[in-house]
Amino acid sequence: MTSIINVNLPQQSYEIAIAPGSLEQLGQQMANLNLGKKVLVVSNPTIFKHYGERAINSLTSAGFKVVSYCLPAGERYKTLNSIQKLYDIALENRLERSSTMVALGGGVIGDMTGFAAATWLRGINVVQVPTTLLAMVDSAIGGKTGVNHPHGKNLIGAFHQPRKVLIDPEVLKTLPMREFRAGMAEVIKYGIIWDAELFAQLEASKNLNQLRYVKPEVIDAILTRSCQAKANVVSKDEKEGGLRAILNYGHTIGHAVESLTGYRLVNHGEAVAIGMVAAGQIAVALGLWQQEDTERQNALIQKAGLPTRLPEGIDIEEIIAALQLDKKVKAGKVRFILPTQIGVVKITDDVPSETIRQVLQGM
Amino acid sequence: MTSIINVNLPQQSYEIAIAPGSLEQLGQQMANLNLGKKVLVVSNPTIFKHYGERAINSLTSAGFKVVSYCLPAGERYKTLNSIQKLYDIALENRLERSSTMVALGGGVIGDMTGFAAATWLRGINVVQVPTTLLAMVDSAIGGKTGVNHPHGKNLIGAFHQPRKVLIDPEVLKTLPMREFRAGMAEVIKYGIIWDAELFAQLEASKNLNQLRYVKPEVIDAILTRSCQAKANVVSKDEKEGGLRAILNYGHTIGHAVESLTGYRLVNHGEAVAIGMVAAGQIAVALGLWQQEDTERQNALIQKAGLPTRLPEGIDIEEIIAALQLDKKVKAGKVRFILPTQIGVVKITDDVPSETIRQVLQGM
Ligand SMILES: NC(=O)c1ccc[n+]([C@@H]2O[C@H](COP(=O)([O-])OP(=O)(O)OC[C@H]3O[C@@H](n4cnc5c(N)ncnc54)[C@H](O)[C@@H]3O)[C@@H](O)[C@H]2O)c1
Numbered sequence A, B: 001m002t003s004i005i006n007v008n009l010p011q012q013s014y015e016i017a018i019a020p021g022s023l024e025q026l027g028q029q030m031a032n033l034n035l036g037k038k039v040l041v042v043s044n045p046t047i048f049k050h051y052g053e054r055a056i057n058s059l060t061s062a063g064f065k066v067v068s069y070c071l072p073a074g075e076r077y078k079t080l081n082s083i084q085k086l087y088d089i090a091l092e093n094r095l096e097r098s099s100t101m102v103a104l105g106g107g108v109i110g111d112m113t114g115f116a117a118a119t120w121l122r123g124i125n126v127v128q129v130p131t132t133l134l135a136m137v138d139s140a141i142g143g144k145t146g147v148n149h150p151h152g153k154n155l156i157g158a159f160h161q162p163r164k165v166l167i168d169p170e171v172l173k174t175l176p177m178r179e180f181r182a183g184m185a186e187v188i189k190y191g192i193i194w195d196a197e198l199f200a201q202l203e204a205s206k207n208l209n210q211l212r213y214v215k216p217e218v219i220d221a222i223l224t225r226s227c228q229a230k231a232n233v234v235s236k237d238e239k240e241g242g243l244r245a246i247l248n249y250g251h252t253i254g255h256a257v258e259s260l261t262g263y264r265l266v267n268h269g270e271a272v273a274i275g276m277v278a279a280g281q282i283a284v285a286l287g288l289w290q291q292e293d294t295e296r297q298n299a300l301i302q303k304a305g306l307p308t309r310l311p312e313g314i315d316i317e318e319i320i321a322a323l324q325l326d327k328k329v330k331a332g333k334v335r336f337i338l339p340t341q342i343g344v345v346k347i348t349d350d351v352p353s354e355t356i357r358q359v360l361q362g363m
């Protein structure tokens, strides 16, 4: 059973294909896209050990000339240095404008491969093969690519849409539990910002904190509804002129927490969970949202095994200072996405620092 | 007297404004664009000494908050390292998505500033203030930005259109003669590929090799007609899907010569001049172009004080090998732009190596 979701864009539309076992079809699917023969598969050693051979065999059988390269695993390697490595490989293997980079991995590999593809020869093809839940429902879709600056996350980057996103849910079986939960944070986010029906399905599921305890039809709903939400938003606002900002729900404070903990202690999804709790409480404090709804949100976050409190020892004033570094800052004002009901949010840059401080102190 | 030329693009159109003395209007002109308050002026020490103060005063008077930064002069600093410097400055000064980088300089500064702007926060504004003839008629227009890889020119880059191109011809007065001539190579190129009328005007001019010997009305025609040619081509094919490739006339072999001489001995314009001579002769050898027209082209190149022969000691086989590295290579085939008459070219990837070799041996 394959679900196809279209991302419709003025310059280049593409498909998200979700089907169990589809990693074996990678080559065939790419052959339909009329790409050049040369393919560079980018991954990391852990992921490559599990899925590299399958991906490469499929590509080779479909007639592609494949080389592969593994970057070291981890957010701390999401740097311009890693991109330079990819440039060197691209040069050595004479990648051409019609060539394709395939990102086989989570958001880290996806963001870097996308950025290298965006900037090699001023843009070559990229195909996203996400292997984490977070990458499947979020980072692989929508064309945001980039790396971190030593002093701030994702500050360096480009918009570069993939030619295809191929999701094989079976690869989630090897995903560490903590990473599964991190992806659930983004899924819950879609429930809050866009899809009350998805939120209800998540509430109805007995478990959310481990793949093997979540029913297949729930996983199916999680993937298709989340991808659909992201595709809808991106189709309406590719370059984040307005609406797309809602995808940053939970990310404003989330990014600050992630960066202050050195991108290690707290992972991206956990940081987003904490950020959603904070944003929910800010919305309540400003009289925009019901206390009851914020509790429903927080209950889901807990059911998914995600944190609802700030990590020990983090300095609240440092969080507030770090917010000023956010890409979304405009004329010094920090932009927040705040829920007004489940499935609906608004964008505002009118949150007093005092409110932020009080909410964080309570967490 | 101001000439305005529009570059019409689906996503973002912009103006090229050509007017003597207009550097003093930079701030005012930018104020009309509805940009954020923060501006980073990027230049190099030579150019900044001449024009930095004027640019900054104009911006400050118009209410912008200005910082400036000079990168070292020269093609060999057109690297990712320089871009990292710009990122650091952008971070230190908290550039936001609405902020603007101003490129005050030649093609090297323009390409780097454009690329830094393309990739900082996934794209902020850039305004091009070209100070070389080459940058005025060519590199500042059309959104190609980038840096060199240690093993190849412009291999790293992005398309990122400026919000405005402001051309003040008076800054050419301090431009070294050799640089003026280099720009003339691109002007002659437009005569061959697009504008037979411009070609005729160049033929009618007694001198072309030094600014002070060229009549003001000829300079005027050179700037407006060249910018118009580039704007027309870019408007029809922003991302080089087809037509835009004609702008690479003379660049295929030119880039190889430039790179094999270490980007030092031969500058970009001189390399393009050599490349046009070679392409013209290839076209003649393939029966596409008249010998007489290639001679008219070469006479113009000589009148502009540009080389028509390969530099001493260059290895022809190395040139042929280097062609394989060109960004325009597709399935191993090198793409050439060849004239069929003055003002008209065709794109072909069907040039036998033997023909290239023979033509180069004769140069
Ligand atoms: N581009 C966007 O729109 C966007 C959106 C959200 C997040 N992001 C970025 O995504 C990144 C986080 O991505 P992530 O959460 O996928 O983390 P990740 O890419 O670091 O992957 C998490 C870990 O799981 C391992 N792994 C991945 N797939 C596996 C599998 N199938 N089996 C076993 N192990 C596997 C990886 O080796 C890694 O150690 C951050 O850098 C964030 O900035 C980008």
Ligand SMILES: NC(=O)c1ccc[n+]([C@@H]2O[C@H](COP(=O)([O-])OP(=O)(O)OC[C@H]3O[C@@H](n4cnc5c(N)ncnc54)[C@H](O)[C@@H]3O)[C@@H](O)[C@H]2O)c1
Residues within 6 Å of the ligand: B044, B046, B047, B050, B073, B074, B075, B078, B105, B106, B107, B108, B109, B111, B131, B132, B133, B134, B135, B138, B139, B140, B141, B142, B143, B144, B145, B154, B171, B172, B173, B174, B175, B176, B179, B182, B268, B269
């Ligand atoms: N982006 C594009 O579409 C495109 C097109 C053509 C060329 N280029 C690039 O442009 C670069 C070449 O640009 P360029 O020829 O302008 O060289 P450049 O930028 O290196 O400038 C040449 C020299 O002139 C000096 N200079 C510049 N303006 C001056 C002035 N007004 N007075 C005194 N000195 C001045 C500079 O300091 C420098 O030493 C190459 O890197 C090439 O790849 C890009």
